[in-house]
Amino acid sequence: MTYQFDFSAVLQYWPLFLQGAETTLVMSFWSTLAGFVMGVACAIARSSGGPLTRRIVGGYVEVIRNTPLIIQSYFLIFGLSSVGLTMSILAGAILALVINITAYTCEIVRAGIESVPRSQREAGECLGLSPLQVYWHVILVPALERVYPALTSQFVLLMLVTSLLSAVGTEDLFGISGNVQALTFRNFEVFIVLWVVYLAMSALVRGAFALAGKALFVRKRRLGTPL
């Protein structure tokens, strides 16, 4: 049996794909931003908070990291709507993604913070920096720089995993593709097109993160001190 590929049937819906890709990028952008801010906050709480705070944040991280995102999103979105708390699908999806990515960001950033040697901290204090200055210049920023590659790949994975939220009805690239499949019955071609678009998008996101990393971390490398 030879299969006749028919991409033209699928590609005539390119505005739909474009619209879906835009939604995917919007979802990824907001959840990355919010997840980063909250993840860093959680990491600070987990590495220097009181014992109760540590335990709560630690429990949250373990629960999120040991259950799949799809169950989390079902639990949150269907659950909230069952108790009468309704919000737009997009907002719910972004909320679920933020709750998920915060846990991963927290773990990565915490590892970075813990990898700063104690002597660095003390050296900062000896230079007469205030505790806040020490925390910012000596601990947090170098820690973020060190874990930046790991964070980047986590955020690229987040962009790819937004596709899962189509299960609760978001009209992202993957969700939209369901419509095209229904319109054309060309499932395989649709998936090939999706493949190409997602690859392009992950290359784009990776490039953006590389550029941002160069712009953000132009610290005094010329001193020759290894990080």
Added chain:
Amino acid sequence: MNHEQLLYLLLGAWGTVLLSALTFIFSALLGLSIALMRVSDHPLVRGGAFGYINIIQGTPLLVIMGICFYGPSILGFSDTSPLFAAVLALTVHAAAFLGEIWRGCIESVPKNQWEAAECLGLNRIQRMFKVILPQAFKIAVPPTVGFMVQIVKNTSFASLVIGFAELSYNAKILNNSTFKPFLYFGAAAVLYFLICYPLSWFSLRLERKLTVARS
């Protein structure tokens, strides 16, 4: 939740465990080949593995699922079972990640071990299998156990495109007929946690043990 519904969820959990186990076995085989290709001397072999890893890591698992689900039928294999498609897709996906993890482990074996093996007159294959891999294996165990958590969670993707009856799929079916999302998805979350948390904990413990042993 009556006991029939609980049984249905447990049946789903069995599907999850089965899918995870099969995926782990096959992706370990493929991942090891990828890792070995990545450290090969031949630039073409190395480049091939590099390309594979980059393409798969840049593709959402759901898209791989779709291609593995619809792909075989256009190649003339009709009636591919959901289990086959799910295992194929998860294997393709997990092997890229395992390959990269294991490459790191192979490369973290000290360089003088490679040189010493060369001095002993071992050929490439002997060097790899008798000197490097046994040492890399020890380093690789904790991250591999940790990655099994990812595999278990990723099996939930099989409920969407493929419709394989695993835990999240069965939980959704139950919710669709009864509308008690907190109950069923909460129970599913607990079951996932019970499968995954011991693995996470074990991985962390192994990691600590290893660092203590090394320092």
